[in-house]
Amino acid sequence: MIFNFTDYGELLGLVHNSIIAGVVLGLVGGLISTFVMMRDLPFAVHSISELSFAGASAALLLGIDVVAGSLAGSLLAALVIGALGSRARDRNSIIGVLMPFGLGLGVLCLSLYKGRSANKFGLLTGQIVAVDTPRLSWLMATSTIVLIGLAIVWRPLTFASTDPEVAAARGVPVGALSAVFMILLGLGVAMSVQIVGALLVLSIICTPAAAAMRVTASPRLVTLLSVLFAVSSVVGGILLSLGSSIPISPYVTTISFAIYLACRLIGSRRSRRGWSTRRAGEQARVTRHFA
Numbered sequence: 602m603i604f605n606f607t608d609y610g611e612l613l614g615l616v617h618n619s620i621i622a623g624v625v626l627g628l629v630g631g632l633i634s635t636f637v638m639m640r641d642l643p644f645a646v647h648s649i650s651e652l653s654f655a656g657a658s659a660a661l662l663l664g665i666d667v668v669a670g671s672l673a674g675s676l677l678a679a680l681v682i683g684a685l686g687s688r689a690r691d692r693n694s695i696i697g698v699l700m701p702f703g704l705g706l707g708v709l710c711l712s713l714y715k716g717r718s719a720n721k722f723g724l725l726t727g728q729i730v731a732v733d734t735p736r737l738s739w740l741m742a743t744s745t746i747v748l749i750g751l752a753i754v755w756r757p758l759t760f761a762s763t764d765p766e767v768a769a770a771r772g773v774p775v776g777a778l779s780a781v782f783m784i785l786l787g788l789g790v791a792m793s794v795q796i797v798g799a800l801l802v803l804s805i806i807c808t809p810a811a812a813a814m815r816v817t818a819s820p821r822l823v824t825l826l827s828v829l830f831a832v833s834s835v836v837g838g839i840l841l842s843l844g845s846s847i848p849i850s851p852y853v854t855t856i857s858f859a860i861y862l863a864c865r866l867i868g869s870r871r872s873r874r875g876w877s878t879r880r881a882g883e884q885a886r887v888t889r890h891f892a
Contacts, residue, residue, distance in 0.1 A: 679787030
């Protein structure tokens with residue numbers, strides 16, 4: 602039997618930290634997802650998650666805080682990609698080098714770790730019961746930093762992400778904004794690894810905005826829908842996995858994928874020509890607004 606909801610009410614009380622963490626993660630992930638898709642960075646997200654996994658694995662092996670290790674790995678990857686990947690071609694080359702290195706380093710640390718196998722598995726697929734009060738405090742503090750950072754750079758970052766050439770011509774510090782966003786992205790990925798694991802972070806950081814962009818061309822609506830989709834995926838995954846012996850990640854990714862398919866079907870019914878025209882018009886409107 603996959604599901605067993607006999608003691609579901611009692612179990613809910615045990616994972617209230619995880620539900621709070623899921624809502625916070627959905628909020629941050631949905632917001633960041635918008636810029637990830639606008640700036641074409643899904644590949645970078647996967648690379649950062651691999652280094653986050655390596656940092657968490659090393660921390661587990663050394664007996665130190667796993668969250669701190671995950672944050673260190675994510676920030677290191679984000680800084681390297683941001684500093685060396687100014688052009689798309691260079692960035693993709695760097696990412697292609699970092700991904701196998703991070704995954705290999707993480708596997709090495711886990712193979713040397715002699716503790717509980719559940720701790721190893723949780724780094725890859727997530728654990729809803731692992732969100733204790735100290736870890737929730739880490740997550741809330743990190744989320745606050747990310748949200749404040751996004752609020753500060755939101756307007757110029759939107760302009761730079763929509764039309765970087767015009768933004769640069771208008772004096773917007775495109776390079777500095779890119780570096781700041783990579784740091785915020787690294788923090789967001791590190792948070793996601795704690796809930797859904799390193800291998801499936803894309804379902805929180807990329808899929809929500811990708812789905813939202815299928816049904817609307819408005820940047821504001823994309824952001825709102827992205828947050829809604831992300832929160833629904835994470836919290837829904839937690840609630841389903843609570844009554845099952847299967848880890849949280851398959852539920853989160855399945856819900857996220859189902860939302861994307863539904864949005865894609867809705868988008869496919871629109872006239873391709875009319876949809877493209879509206880999207881181009883919306884982009885031009887955003888450029889004029891920020892210019």
